[in-house]
Amino acid sequence: MRACWGLLLLSVSIATAENGSNGWLRYAPLPDNLRQHASSLALPSAIVTLNSTEASPIQTAGKELAAGIQGVLGRSLQVSHDIATASDLSSSILVGTVATYSSAGYGSLNASSFAADGFWLRVNGSSVTIISQNERGALYGAFEYLSRISQGDFSDVDLLSNPDAPIRWVNQWDNLEGTIERGYAGPSIFFSNGLIVQDLTRVSQYARLLASVRVNAIVVNNVNANPSLLNETNIEGLGRIADAMRPYGVQVGISLNFASPDLLGGLKTFDPLESSVITWWTDKTDELYKRIPDFAGYLVKANSEGQPGPLTYNRTLADAANLFARALQPHGGIVMFRAFVYDHHLDPANWKADRANAAVEFFKELDGQFLDNVVVQIKYGPIDFQVREPASPLFANIPNTNTAIELQITQEYLGHQDHLVYIPPLWKTILDFDLRVDSKPSLVRDIVAGRRFNKKLGGYAGVVNVGTSINWLGSHTAMSNLYAYGQLAWDPTQDSQELLQDWTRLTFGLDQSVVETVSKISMASWAAYENYTGNLGIQTLTDILYTHFGPNPANMDNNGWGQWTHADRTTIGMDRTVSNGTGFAGQYPAELAAMYESVETTPDELLLWFHHVSYTHRLRASGKTVIQHFYDAHYAGAETAQTFVSAWEALRGKVDAERFEHVLFRLKFQAGHAIVWRDAVCGFYHNLSGIPDEAGRVGHHPYRIEAESMALSGYSPVAVALAEMASNSTAVVVVVAVTAPTSSNGSSSSSGPAKGEAVAVLDSPDGVYDLAFGYFDVAGGRAHYGAFINDEPLLEWIGDLEDHLGHEFSTKLDGHSATRVTARGVPVQRGDVLKIIGLADGNEAAALDYVAVLPEGVVD
Known part of the structure; x- marks a missing residue:
């Protein structure tokens, strides 16, 4: 019988069970053995929420607990909001704040032990207590309890959980007309035809997902912002978005177009020190807070990639940030000011030109000039969400300024969600990196949390591209990145693989073979992608001038964007040394600067990021030449991608048919496209260098x-x-x-x-x-x-x-x-x-x- 797999047949499935709309919040019934075990336990028989209003996260917590217990255990629990009925806590789930718990007469708690959004979860048999410093934290505690029982964990627990950092935001790059920049999952759930959409059901559902991983705010529009977002109609629409997300404790913020006073307000100037501009922004901010009292604040991209900014008027970036900060201060709002400022018209013939230098060059001298409610939002690496970069040195250069790290959940340079790439292991290389400021421990995660330099604000911003796709990101497996982002923003010391396993159990069920398989292929995916795209720090060799998806190493040079390889017939790599190159290595504290300055001490995985070497230069770890490592790594990465298909196929019948086929389709595509990548990159450098592959593979395809x-x-x-x-x-x-x-x-x-x-x-x-x-x-x-x-x-x-x-x-x-x-x-x-x-x-x-x-x- 002939094989008959093809695109025409992909719509055929055995049964349609799930479509991914609930993400990891499925509340699926436990397997029979665990449900029988649960039936033998003393479990809560009622839910009591203390002093909650209809739009309160505590009210939401009660509803979520009832729905979750019904789904997981098949038990229907009543939700009561009457404190008088809560006298017996021995078989109840009690949800409230420190204040309402104490005022209800259940005893006093040490409020100082709770950070904002922190919660206490105590499970003792049939008694469950969830108490928080604020109402949002109580909802987080409810989701924590539901996550445990959804995974079959009914053990007693006494957990005080506080966030590592106060800022745990996501940034949508949605445009008002409904498109999404770097969006791979359909149109916007927020905007259409220049306005906020009328039906915000999906927005509420998205807020639910975000709250379950403890994300506390969202910027709903693109950093390349349209000033008409600030017109009267759209401000009312933003208010409706905030109303839809408020029950889940997710605050709303927006990106600003710096030239709005001119483009929208008719002022003929947007000079941040001009009194009319200051008044315009102050009035506009007051208007926003009148409609949205809990408005989170502004995100600003200025003087980058053609966006307007203060440099037009010879003002500083601090002048710009402080303009918004002063307008927000009376309301408690925050300015997230992006450090992604650079010239995208660089001269590739200039050996000293280096886009990587830009952030420190623009911001270092401004350290200490930003107001206290300004947070400089720094991409994790100096370029742009590449498959591997060193930690941005800017984290070490502005100790007197609040900072947040910008991570990209959307896979702009990592396969656009059509390739499986589990990104948290990449993020952890940055978060766990020690920058050694003043020769003292200076982990990036401690800097952005404010601990290292004693700052009150800081944290995380994740660029995400949720769209109208029923499974949110267009890919079921890509949702693991959104889940892990929220969890790591809460506690960056968590293990990437353990988070992945939790997500898998919540998403696909408790079958151990499913958990092990998803863990195996996902944990291998970043290394595989790096291998078959670009390694040794050369960046992802994608088409920088087109869609950022497929391979095109040829156009990584001779363009103004500064994502260069400086590859010629005999040599490759950026020389970022102080002695002979762009000087970038010198932006790091002394210990790291010395390490990166020398080709002998630079880690192999960043060799071509910092050094320009011959193709025959030998790596320290393996002794291979650079070119042979390229050949071997690309073949190894593509071969690993082939194994994803067979591993997933072994799960047929253990994952519902619709999602199984959806994932299988993408893994098959990835397996093929990995070979496209392998052949294109290996062929390019083989043709450029003339150096043959020792294994005889490159350029030879006997089959x-x-x-x-x-x-x-x-x-x-x-x-x-x-x-x-x-x-x-x-x-x-x-x-x-x-x-x-x-x-x-x-x-x-x-x-x-x-x-x-x-x-x-x-x-x-x-x-x-x-x-x-x-x-x-x-x-x-x-x-x-x-x-x-x-x-x-x-x-x-x-x-x-x-x-x-x-x-x-x-x-x-x-x-x-x-x-x-x-x-x-x-x-x-x-x-x-x-x-x-x-x-x-x-x-x-x-x-x-x-x-x-x-x-x-x-x-x-």
């Missing part, structure tokens, strides 16, 4: 039949502009239109779709093979493909990945559109005739690259 070498009818070879993006630099595209035969009345029918055929006689020994078809799925059409062996149907698929995946699609034959589809377990006899028929559609010319005839277990 492939190149499409241009097949017998072609209606297909014609075409040279791919970026040679390494196609196997053997060449693909074939359909060029002939097929005319339908003349009808019986003598008239000619209209032409059918352009059609091509590619035929090859298979020369492989008799056996069972996997047949992988390399092709290009470009935007602007839905080409049809059919593969046949001896005229028997083998595989049918459509070039419709844009209907299934979330990344921005290319209109060209390149590393973004290159992909593969595979038929597995195909019986083949020597002499079999393989035929591929392609039907073009619109802009999609049914482009083919190759067919790989792979013995089972062999990675192409």
